[in-house]
Amino acid sequence: MPTSVAERARFVERETRTWxxxxxxxxxxxxxxxxxxxxxxxxxxxAGRADLRRWVVAFNRPMxxxxxxxxxxxxDTVVHELAHLAAFHLYDSRGHDAAWxxxxxxxxxxxxxxxxxxxxxxPGVQRRWRYRCGxxxxxxxxxxxxxxxxxxxxxxxARCHRQLERAED
Ligand SMILES: [Zn+2]
Ligand SMILES: [Zn+2]
Numbered sequence: 001m002p003t004s005v006a007e008r009a010r011f012v013e014r015e016t017r018t019w020x021x022x023x024x025x026x027x028x029x030x031x032x033x034x035x036x037x038x039x040x041x042x043x044x045x046x047a048g049r050a051d052l053r054r055w056v057v058a059f060n061r062p063m064x065x066x067x068x069x070x071x072x073x074x075x076d077t078v079v080h081e082l083a084h085l086a087a088f089h090l091y092d093s094r095g096h097d098a099a100w101x102x103x104x105x106x107x108x109x110x111x112x113x114x115x116x117x118x119x120x121x122x123p124g125v126q127r128r129w130r131y132r133c134g135x136x137x138x139x140x141x142x143x144x145x146x147x148x149x150x151x152x153x154x155x156x157x158a159r160c161h162r163q164l165e166r167a168e169d
Contacts, residue, residue: 016057037056040061044122044123050085076110076115080104083107129166134162
């Protein structure tokens with residue numbers, strides 16, 4: 001198993017081509033369709049994206065730093081995004097509809113819409129802080145959390161008007 005981000009990225013690019021060939025074996029009409037180009041997302045919590053117009057799949061490169069992130073990208077995210085392109089080409093499918101789900105199942109990957117990776121620390125991902133008011137729990141950004149810690153700002157719930165307090169972890 002590759003360990004560096006650069007090696008893992010090359011591995012994912014190769015495996016994307018291999019998976020596209022498997023799609024072609026299962027759905028022969030895809031054999032004449034070009035292999036999608038792979039691009040890399042540099043920030044955010046999205047594991048992958050499919051661009052139907054540009055025929056591109058993109059994956060979250062910082063996730064490759066972590067073993068659990070790498071395992072989410074390959075094979076789940078790779079197959080998830082390729083299935084968007086394949087289902088669009090064959091069935092004019094958009095989004096996570098029945099055609100897309102059916103393809104995921106046939107390719108042997110669970111048709112999950114989102115991943116459950118802890119995204120704390122990924123570039124461009126804000127940590128959320130748990131606070132409480134009279135109606136329940138709310139999540140605050142680090143910017144707001146720091147203002148409360150510094151005492152420069154008090155936040156009240158718009159509904160119950162109670163001052164937000166830090167929730168116990
Ligand atoms: Zn999707
Ligand atoms: Zn409230």
